[in-house]
Amino acid sequence: MGYFDFVKQSEFIVCIDSDGCAMDTMEVKHRECFGPQWIYTYGLEDKFEECMKLWLDINLYSITRGINRFKGLAMALVEMEKRGCQFDGLDEFVAWTNEAKELSNPALLAYSQKSSSECVEKALLWSVRTNRAINNLPADDKPFENVKVTMDEMCKTADLVAVSSANGEAVEAEWTKHELKDDCRVLLCQEAGSKAYCISEMIRKGYDAKKVLMVGDAPGDRDAAVKNGVWYYPILVGKEGFSWERLLNEAFPKFVEGTFDDAYQAQMIKEFESNLGV
Numbered sequence: 001m002g003y004f005d006f007v008k009q010s011e012f013i014v015c016i017d018s019d020g021c022a023m024d025t026m027e028v029k030h031r032e033c034f035g036p037q038w039i040y041t042y043g044l045e046d047k048f049e050e051c052m053k054l055w056l057d058i059n060l061y062s063i064t065r066g067i068n069r070f071k072g073l074a075m076a077l078v079e080m081e082k083r084g085c086q087f088d089g090l091d092e093f094v095a096w097t098n099e100a101k102e103l104s105n106p107a108l109l110a111y112s113q114k115s116s117s118e119c120v121e122k123a124l125l126w127s128v129r130t131n132r133a134i135n136n137l138p139a140d141d142k143p144f145e146n147v148k149v150t151m152d153e154m155c156k157t158a159d160l161v162a163v164s165s166a167n168g169e170a171v172e173a174e175w176t177k178h179e180l181k182d183d184c185r186v187l188l189c190q191e192a193g194s195k196a197y198c199i200s201e202m203i204r205k206g207y208d209a210k211k212v213l214m215v216g217d218a219p220g221d222r223d224a225a226v227k228n229g230v231w232y233y234p235i236l237v238g239k240e241g242f243s244w245e246r247l248l249n250e251a252f253p254k255f256v257e258g259t260f261d262d263a264y265q266a267q268m269i270k271e272f273e274s275n276l277g278v
Helices: 026-041 045-059 069-082 090-099 105-112 118-135 147-154 168-177 195-204 219-228 240-257 262-275
Strands: 013-016 159-163 186-188 212-216 231-234
Touching (some): 013 195, 026 069, 045 069, 069 090, 090 118, 118 168, 147 240, 159 195, 168 186, 195 212, 195 219, 212 219, 212 240, 231 240, 231 262, 240 262
Parallel strands (some): 159 186, 212 231
16 A cells, blocks of 8 residues: 555545654654764764764754754764765765655665765664664553543544654554554555655645644644645744644634634744744
């Protein structure tokens, strides 16, 4: 079965991001897995604190929050090169992150077999090591407060779909464990394509763009929604429980009733950007 081989059942569809949005996993994954493995793989141990601060700023605490892992890696390497480090083949890796149609382990593996770039090879190694570190995290992952009750209610009226740039195996395991998958038609992760692409494929199923809602915590989620002309509802960093409760009691009813309009969207985006310090 392909990623998009499901039959539309409702006139409404809600696309939901995973890490940092539905699942309270983003912080620990970057602090314990993504950041340290970047440092170890690229031999930056002597700059550990500096590199960790840079990594967290890029991936959690700025306008690039939620960026694809390989684009975030490219940004971090470029910045460290400006600070005097050298990485063989960095330009080629950066070009791949800008030009590749799919940014995933399988896509990078295929590309690496035609490349002699050390940076490309290390990027693949880093990604594999990161996935392994994530798999070895203590099994205390959990959804944010109010996620399950909100999804249980929304799925009665709308088709729910996970739309995440995270590794598919991790999302499958987490959403199955916490019974979020039960509310969803399909889980679309990095292997299915970009968030913007996944939303466009949802619209091709026959959903009216104004009956499509993207729920996310990062600018990339907002941008994917805007690109497709669909609504965006933000999960505010540090206010996740409140955000999910408001989705259940205010935003989702507006969405279904047709009163989630341009003014309400502008209010939500302004609040989202202000919360990220933009």
